[in-house]
Amino acid sequence: MSEHAHSSSSSIYLIILGALLCLTAVTVGAAYVDFGPFNLIIAVLIATVKATLVAMFFMHLRHDPPINAIIFVSSLIFLGIFLLFPLIDIQSRDRVVPYGLRIQAQPAAQKQAPANGAAPAAPPAAAEHAPAH
Amino acid sequence: MSAETPIADHAAAHSAEPAFRQHHFVNAEQQFSTSKLGMWLLLATEILMFGGLFVGYGLMQSLYPEAWVAGHHHLDRIMGAVNTVFLLVSSYTMVMAVHSASTNNKSKTLWNLFLTLGFAGGFLVVKYFEYAHKFHDGLLPGRLFSYQGGGPPQQAMFFGFYFAMTGLHGFHVLVGMGLIIWIMIRAKSGEFSSAYYTPVDLVGLYWHLVDLIWIYLFPLLYLVS
Numbered sequence: 001m002s003e004h005a006h007s008s009s010s011s012i013y014l015i016i017l018g019a020l021l022c023l024t025a026v027t028v029g030a031a032y033v034d035f036g037p038f039n040l041i042i043a044v045l046i047a048t049v050k051a052t053l054v055a056m057f058f059m060h061l062r063h064d065p066p067i068n069a070i071i072f073v074s075s076l077i078f079l080g081i082f083l084l085f086p087l088i089d090i091q092s093r094d095r096v097v098p099y100g101l102r103i104q105a106q107p108a109a110q111k112q113a114p115a116n117g118a119a120p121a122a123p124p125a126a127a128e129h130a131p132a133h
Numbered sequence: 134m135s136a137e138t139p140i141a142d143h144a145a146a147h148s149a150e151p152a153f154r155q156h157h158f159v160n161a162e163q164q165f166s167t168s169k170l171g172m173w174l175l176l177a178t179e180i181l182m183f184g185g186l187f188v189g190y191g192l193m194q195s196l197y198p199e200a201w202v203a204g205h206h207h208l209d210r211i212m213g214a215v216n217t218v219f220l221l222v223s224s225y226t227m228v229m230a231v232h233s234a235s236t237n238n239k240s241k242t243l244w245n246l247f248l249t250l251g252f253a254g255g256f257l258v259v260k261y262f263e264y265a266h267k268f269h270d271g272l273l274p275g276r277l278f279s280y281q282g283g284g285p286p287q288q289a290m291f292f293g294f295y296f297a298m299t300g301l302h303g304f305h306v307l308v309g310m311g312l313i314i315w316i317m318i319r320a321k322s323g324e325f326s327s328a329y330y331t332p333v334d335l336v337g338l339y340w341h342l343v344d345l346i347w348i349y350l351f352p353l354l355y356l357v358s
Binding site: 020050057071074 | 166169170173174176177178180181184185187188191192194195196210214217218221222224225227228229232337338341342344345348349351352353355356357
């Protein structure tokens, strides 16, 4: 049992809570400043620091047998793979039918758009390649 | 652990056998770490379940960034931040409950679990007001989207992700509240001590995961720009 984890004074938890609240204030503050495309990256980085603090201290990973951390981190690695490959796929396609054109059923607009473009055989093929949602 | 437990130790453990130890475990310590290992496996599956939604979010955000920015302007940052604070503080009270249970402090365990329950309830109340506002404005997923204020049509998809992600998370908060009540009832009857507080620890792990997911949901949904 992680006796040494719990016997270490509980004041560390209060310090961690303070850090988490400060980081929340920082992330809200950063959202009001325009860093262009970096806003999302900064927000995710701060969230990752917060998540690491929660996992290490509140979830006791710091004192646990390493197998628990291995399970946790490997689930995150697989999530990264899961995100990476569809992202490469969808970003490397020629074109994707805009979502609004399909659900709002505007046949006239949909037929004119490809006619102006250079690809005559595009509409049925592109519709099949579009994401299902 | 098990590898370094000779027969003599095994016999000694039997002579001073605690009532909570199940017969298929070598000793209480092995029982505790096995339970924790199982809990972490459950948490990994939870991460992968939410993962599907996060991946969908990432793909669609990369395709329609302008719809994401337009959609997030309808979310209230203040309410989102208040809910973040509620969950972070509830995580603190939860870890204090685990700490109290592991140091034989029954009244402090109950008190901290009660506070955790209160913050979880506060989270759901704020969520209720947010949802009510979106229903009123017609900011609903997909076909149900009936907002008349203009903006990119893909906002309907943003709200699809908003409701799916916060809905699944909110359901986890509800389940967590149920688990906390169950733990409170068991703590009240004096089941836990420094020798055995595994259920408190595991419910704590579950509760921190709920907090962990919200730590990502808050910036991704409320702060994209």
